[in-house]
Amino acid sequence: MPYLMLILSAFFWSGNxxxxxxxxTEIAPISLSFWRWAVALLILLPFALKPLKQDRQIIQKNLKFIIFQGIISITGFNTLIYIALQSTTAINASLVNSAIPVMIAVxxxxxxxERLTGFQSMGILLSLFGVLYLMSKGNLDILLAMEFNRGDIVVLFATLLxxxxxxxxxxxxxxxxxxxxLASINIVGVLxxxxxxxxxxxxxKTxxxxxxxxxxxxYVALFASVLAFLFWNGAIKKLGANKAGPFIHLMPVFSTILAVLFLDEKLMHYHLTGIIFVFAGIFITSFKFSMVFRNNVAGAGSPIKGQVK
Structure with missing residues (x-):
């Protein structure tokens, strides 16, 4: 279930x-961010009023933590992404955004x-390679020729948040x-x-x-805010940030699939290759593989057993 939640979060955010x-060009970034979270709060409140009342003492006790989380996520990250997309492309933004799993690990x-295991490191690198391959259309020269601008630096700072x-x-x-x-950090962010x-x-600027x-x-209020945040937060509580991080690399994958389905773009070989690497990296990061070596007879090696947990 937590893996499905991470997949859905990436899907909703790719649409965002x-x-x-x-x-x-239609909606200014601050306005989009404000109305996104104001509407999200309206959606949440009918479900949140009772839990908020029951948890008021816990919220008061952890108010500094909630304020900090609300400012860096609701106010900071989302608004900076919208500001950056005024001057950079969705492809560039997705590419820079792919640094999130590495930043989470650091x-x-x-x-x-918390150190990454060898398999987690391998998984992050594989999925990152898949993203780069996908965006460069399988041609490294295209990737090297990409121009990064001020908006990309803003995205980089947003990914750190x-x-x-x-x-x-x-x-x-x-x-x-x-x-x-979620309602608490939402209130902080909107304020x-x-x-x-x-x-x-x-x-x-209206x-x-x-x-x-x-x-x-x-869309950004219901799917990219309420549902995606609930799924992401819940999955990280169960799996941890290091395991969840590589699922961010699904965003360009979903963007590609949506473009093929709705924008009549053709599915090319580099799409499939990049997607395979992304999924392979996520699979390796998400599951533990342990090799158990046993020697039943002195001087003789028993067969190697692979165990997946």
Whole structure:
């Protein structure tokens, strides 16, 4: 179940990247971020009121943690991604975003002394290679020729915030209800966005209420915010950030599949090769392989047994 939750999170977020880039001329980044989370909060509240009331003492006790998590994820990461997509492409953003699993590993080691196993390291590298192969269309020259700009640097900083948020989930109190936690950081994030949103309005940065704009906000609020965050947070609690991190590499995979299905793009050999490497890396990272060597007779080797847990 946690693996399915991670897959769905990556799927919902890949749609968020494509939509936010496609609508970047229609909706200003701060406005998109504010309305995304304001609507998400409206969706959450009917389900969150009772848990919030029951968990109010836990929330008060861990208020600093919740404020920090809300600011770096809701206010920070998401808003920075939208700002970056004003000046960079969805492909570049996805490519830089693929550094998240590596950042998670580094932060986990630095903060909690959690080291990657050999298989986890191999899995991250394999899935990362799959992403690079997919985006370069199997041609390294294309990858080397890609131009990175200011928006890509913003994405890189955003990925650092998201990696920190993910690793910090280890510190979330176990007795705190998932919906209480998400609603709490959502409230923090929206409140922190209010001054920036009002500043945008003062500058005349508004957007017309059209069906595409409303549908975009509806999608990013329900799927990329409420559901994706609940799934991601829940999966990390069960598996840990290091195991969950490589699933971020599914985002360009899903973007490719969506493009083939809905944009009439052709499925090429490099698509399949990249996707195979991504899934192979995730599989290796997600499961433990232990080789057990036993010598039944002195001087003689018994067969090697492979065990998957």
């Amino acid at each position: 990247f494509v939509l936010s880039r496609g609508m970047h 932060i986990s080691q630095a903060v909690y002394r 998201w990696a920190t948020y993910s690793v910090n989930l280890k510190k979330a109190p176990r007795e705190l209800h998932q919906i209480s936690y 922190a966005l209010v001054p920036f949103f009002l500043h945008d309005i003062a500058l005349g 957007f017309p209420i059209t069906l595409p704009n409303v549908m975009t906000i509806g």
